[in-house]
Amino acid sequence: MKNNNNLRHDWTKEELLAIYNKPLMQLVYEAATVHRAWHKADEIQISTLLSVKTGGCPEDCSYCGQAARYHTDIQVQALLPTETVLAHAQKAKDNGSSRFCMAAAWREVRDNRDFDRIIDMVKGVNELGLEVCCTLGMLTESQALRLQEAGLYAYNHNLDTSEEFYDEIISTRKFDNRIETIKNVRKAGITVCSGGIIGLGEKPTDRISMLMTLANMEKHPESVPINALARVAGTPLEHLPKIDTWEMVRMIATARIVLPSSMVRLSAGRIEMSEEEQAWCFMAGANSIFTGERQTLLVTPNPGVDEDMTMLKNLGLKPMKKEVNTSCSMS
Numbered sequence: 001m002k003n004n005n006n007l008r009h010d011w012t013k014e015e016l017l018a019i020y021n022k023p024l025m026q027l028v029y030e031a032a033t034v035h036r037a038w039h040k041a042d043e044i045q046i047s048t049l050l051s052v053k054t055g056g057c058p059e060d061c062s063y064c065g066q067a068a069r070y071h072t073d074i075q076v077q078a079l080l081p082t083e084t085v086l087a088h089a090q091k092a093k094d095n096g097s098s099r100f101c102m103a104a105a106w107r108e109v110r111d112n113r114d115f116d117r118i119i120d121m122v123k124g125v126n127e128l129g130l131e132v133c134c135t136l137g138m139l140t141e142s143q144a145l146r147l148q149e150a151g152l153y154a155y156n157h158n159l160d161t162s163e164e165f166y167d168e169i170i171s172t173r174k175f176d177n178r179i180e181t182i183k184n185v186r187k188a189g190i191t192v193c194s195g196g197i198i199g200l201g202e203k204p205t206d207r208i209s210m211l212m213t214l215a216n217m218e219k220h221p222e223s224v225p226i227n228a229l230a231r232v233a234g235t236p237l238e239h240l241p242k243i244d245t246w247e248m249v250r251m252i253a254t255a256r257i258v259l260p261s262s263m264v265r266l267s268a269g270r271i272e273m274s275e276e277e278q279a280w281c282f283m284a285g286a287n288s289i290f291t292g293e294r295q296t297l298l299v300t301p302n303p304g305v306d307e308d309m310t311m312l313k314n315l316g317l318k319p320m321k322k323e324v325n326t327s328c329s330m331s
């Protein structure tokens with residue numbers, strides 16, 4: 001396995017675009033080669049994502065069914081009790097997950113009782129021996145430190161899309177706010193999970209720009225989720241077309257080549273992909289998937305755990321055991 005001294009942080013848009021636009025077979029071959037140099041290619045990390053507080057979010061992310069301002073079918077749910085969350089975490093572990101991510105539909109973390117309860121959840125999941133991740137919105141440096149002290153392993157804060165396209169998708173915060181939170185997470189010594197969504201109406205150059213921001217960070221995010229837009233009825237983007245699978249494969253392959261040590265997570269959108277389409281994504285370097293209980297990923301449909309296990313078996317892949325704190329771990 002290669003080490004982090006081989007990583008580049010000075011990619012240009014032209015270089016990334018040239019990679020992204022390579023003939024597909026060549027692109028996948030190169031990404032698969034990088035994947036094998038940095039990772040065990042027969043292992044897929046299973047991460048479980050649980051919504052611990054659902055809906056009612058004041059933000060206006062135009063892809064999200066949890067934004068209070070959109071009329072979706074999603075039921076608002078207050079912060080779950082700690083015991084309930086820990087029971088879900090235990091079940092996830094029993095089902096083969098090595099990472100457990102807790103998501104709250106908040107704009108930002110506030111220093112209140114709910115945050116105290118999140119801290120208890122982090123401690124509890126950590127004690128179960130799972131990598132524990134949270135995605136809670138914007139975070140200050142002191143809040144990040146509190147989470148780190150409680151045992152938080154990773155914090156998810158996606159860039160969502162390119163800096164250039166950002167204002168088309170979200171108006172209630174700025175791209176720079178995302179970068180600021182990621183910096184606070186880094187300062188606290190928590191690993192970073194940050195990626196984005198394709199199929200929002202962006203151009204390939206936006207995808208490249210987003211990847212360039214990630215690849216040129218001083219330290220690459222340990223985890224890079226690549227999501228296909230889940231078109232939620234009632235949101236402004238509900239009528240956009242399904243993203244083409246080859247676009248997804250190109251995005252994953254390019255991410256694998258420029259972020260070789262990172263876990264590249266095939267995230268939202270799998271429900272609309274066949275086993276064969278997902279296999280292409282794994283060949284292109286994706287080495288993690290998300291599962292959610294009741295066949296949901298937060299609030300959108302997702303394949304069930306049994307279905308995923310059958311797929312992995314069919315493809316000769318196996319669930320990754322919990323990682324030691326290496327450069328290639330994970331929102």
Ligand code: SF4
Nearest residue numbers: 057059061064067105
């Ligand atoms: S993506 Fe997150 S921040 Fe944006 S509306 Fe949904 S829950 Fe709120």
